[in-house]
Amino acid sequence: MGRQDRRLGRRMVLPLILLLVAVQGYPMAFAVYISAHDYRLTALNEVRWVGMEQYRGLLGNSSYWTAMQNTLVFVFGAVGLELLLGFLLAYLLWRPVPAQNLFRAILLTPMFVTPIAVGLMFRFLLNNQLGIIPVWLRTIGVEIDWFGPSLALFSLILIDVWQWTPLMVLLLLAGMEALPIEPFEAARVDGASELQMIRYLVLPLIRPVILAAILIRMLDAFRVFEYVYAITRGGPGERTETILFHIYRVGFLYFRLGEAAAMAVTLAWVIFALVVLLFRILRRQEAMT
Amino acid sequence: MTGLARSVAIKAMPAWRILRWSRRWPILLRFGMLSIAAVAVLFPFLWIFLASLKPPVELSRPSLFGFEPTSVNWSEVWLNSSFARHFLNSVIVGGLTVIVSLIVGAPAAYAFSRFRTGGTGLRFVILAAQMMPPALFIIPFFLMAYYVGLLDTVWAVAIAHLTFIAPLVTWFLIGFFEDVPRDLEEQAMVDGCTRWQAFVQVVLPAARPGMAAAGLFAFIMSWNEMFYALMLAGGHSKTLPVAIAGYWTFRGVDMGKMSVAIISAVIPVMIASFFVQRYLVRGLGGGALKG
Numbered sequence: 001m002g003r004q005d006r007r008l009g010r011r012m013v014l015p016l017i018l019l020l021v022a023v024q025g026y027p028m029a030f031a032v033y034i035s036a037h038d039y040r041l042t043a044l045n046e047v048r049w050v051g052m053e054q055y056r057g058l059l060g061n062s063s064y065w066t067a068m069q070n071t072l073v074f075v076f077g078a079v080g081l082e083l084l085l086g087f088l089l090a091y092l093l094w095r096p097v098p099a100q101n102l103f104r105a106i107l108l109t110p111m112f113v114t115p116i117a118v119g120l121m122f123r124f125l126l127n128n129q130l131g132i133i134p135v136w137l138r139t140i141g142v143e144i145d146w147f148g149p150s151l152a153l154f155s156l157i158l159i160d161v162w163q164w165t166p167l168m169v170l171l172l173l174a175g176m177e178a179l180p181i182e183p184f185e186a187a188r189v190d191g192a193s194e195l196q197m198i199r200y201l202v203l204p205l206i207r208p209v210i211l212a213a214i215l216i217r218m219l220d221a222f223r224v225f226e227y228v229y230a231i232t233r234g235g236p237g238e239r240t241e242t243i244l245f246h247i248y249r250v251g252f253l254y255f256r257l258g259e260a261a262a263m264a265v266t267l268a269w270v271i272f273a274l275v276v277l278l279f280r281i282l283r284r285q286e287a288m289t
Numbered sequence: 290m291t292g293l294a295r296s297v298a299i300k301a302m303p304a305w306r307i308l309r310w311s312r313r314w315p316i317l318l319r320f321g322m323l324s325i326a327a328v329a330v331l332f333p334f335l336w337i338f339l340a341s342l343k344p345p346v347e348l349s350r351p352s353l354f355g356f357e358p359t360s361v362n363w364s365e366v367w368l369n370s371s372f373a374r375h376f377l378n379s380v381i382v383g384g385l386t387v388i389v390s391l392i393v394g395a396p397a398a399y400a401f402s403r404f405r406t407g408g409t410g411l412r413f414v415i416l417a418a419q420m421m422p423p424a425l426f427i428i429p430f431f432l433m434a435y436y437v438g439l440l441d442t443v444w445a446v447a448i449a450h451l452t453f454i455a456p457l458v459t460w461f462l463i464g465f466f467e468d469v470p471r472d473l474e475e476q477a478m479v480d481g482c483t484r485w486q487a488f489v490q491v492v493l494p495a496a497r498p499g500m501a502a503a504g505l506f507a508f509i510m511s512w513n514e515m516f517y518a519l520m521l522a523g524g525h526s527k528t529l530p531v532a533i534a535g536y537w538t539f540r541g542v543d544m545g546k547m548s549v550a551i552i553s554a555v556i557p558v559m560i561a562s563f564f565v566q567r568y569l570v571r572g573l574g575g576g577a578l579k580g
Binding site: 004005006008009010012013015016017019020023024026027028030031034088089092093095097098103105106107108109110112113114115116117118120121122123124125129130132135162170171174175209212216219222223225226229230243244247248251252257260261263264265267268271272274275276278279282283285286 | 316319320322323326327329330331333334336337340348349352353389392393394396397399400401403404405406407409411412413414416417418420421422423424425426427428429430431432433448449451452455456459484485509512513514515516519520529530533534536537542544547551554555558559561562563566569570573574575577578
């Protein structure tokens, strides 16, 4: 590669770098600055330097930890269920079945719907007065309070599963379709059963795709906001208060921008660690193909 | 069949053909399970569609059928409210973000795929940039928009959407440019083009399907985004998702109108998604995953 190419490359990347510095770099630095100040929306003229105080405050802030914990439960619950269900559906779709393409098209639709609409649809679908599902459940004698204290977070997980299992299906199916045939032929000669082939061939061979899919979904699930906003607004109590919703509450309902920014910075570090993992997996996969 | 021809035929055979020899999963069982999943996916859409046709008095009665369908909700939402305005806002925000992202992202993605400019470090930055939580940016954006007087305008939302759309488009395009054969541009350069001319005249047209898919997907992401839009825009500048949320107020919910709004927001995206699906895996992996 010549010097000319290298110079052209730099010039072609420059506009993107400038844009990212403007819309990402500068706001990020500003966010860190805000997190080190007592920055209130109600008193923008009395901004006061407090250093690490707001980060220290988070350590003993039980609402913050509850929100973090809820988010982790949500992330692991949702992504785990999506992986199981997604693998099953991808496996079923892998081989010819009547109306295969129709199934594929239908099963992928939920991931393209705006999450607030999904949240509102399920809010009223599961509502005890307005929804049809509680009516049906009642006819078989089951009474479930979907958004009561014990089930609310789980219901939000189910909604996420409805919307995002399709992405799992899409990624895992692509992984399965790229599988080479030779190992399967050898396994057939050796008389392996189908379950053995799944366990010892399919799963290990698409492992990088599975890991990438898990991380892509986890990164997204950490941002859960719309379902909470549409349905529970964090309640009952703090049962469904997720971290993004909590930051929204502290910053824009309580006007404590500094504290909210400090929370956002800690969240960014968690996300950053996950991105590092994802990037490693993708690079290894790229080296292999 | 000669030995060579047979081995070629076997190579071209996908791996599932082997698995078919086992009879553990009869076809009826697989069809049945997929049908259940399809019903679970379609039912909420059906329910919300029926709700959009119900007269207001029927809405409090949870039933599927047995009502006189009416178009009153549809005409109320589209003709007698500001919904069309919000629809237009979303088109403006999405269109603006996607156009800027493609203009800025395409050359950068090409440089990544051909010259490895900035190496792995810069690639990582692109990936990290689209994954950063919106919570980190919303507070600075809110204050900046407030200070420069852009609060409650679609421009503020469009700029905020650039934070994740621009890196997302770039990330998608890396894979698509890698799929464009290098011979194409080398031939063009033999014919007297500069590298840049070869990129504009040969590579860009060859990558058009990928660019369209990346642009459409980015548009869908912007169209569906609510977090930034909720905080940065209000009143007339609301985008669709915020407008949809607005049908549920402290006075109660207007189910019929909300259903109309949801369906109106979902249909364009559904149509667009059919063009995108084929390219999605390749794009999401930034060229690392096979689509």
